Amino acid sequence: MHLPIFAEREGLALVAIAGSDHHKAETLSRRFSVPLVIDAVVLCTPNSIHEDMALAGLERGRHALVERPLAATSEEGARLAEAAVGTG
Secondary structure: OHHHHHHHOOOOOOOOEEOOOHHHHHHHHHHOOOOOEEOEEEEOOOHHHHHHHHHHHHHOOOEEEEOOOOOOOHHHHHHHHHHHHHHO
């Protein structure tokens, strides 16, 4: 739903698509000329549950794209940053 809108915006560069359906992400990548498809979890959930969900994705080798704020506390945010670095 967002891609057609983003694709029409001047001054906006679509550089990656992330999704649970890799085939669909590849198809959208070609359709909207987005150069990169990544395996990721996208968290648009209450920040009180971001840490557990993001850690689960990171531990499975996925990128974690988290809606702001990153976490409910600075300690949770630090753990997520540490996990992201640790999992590459």
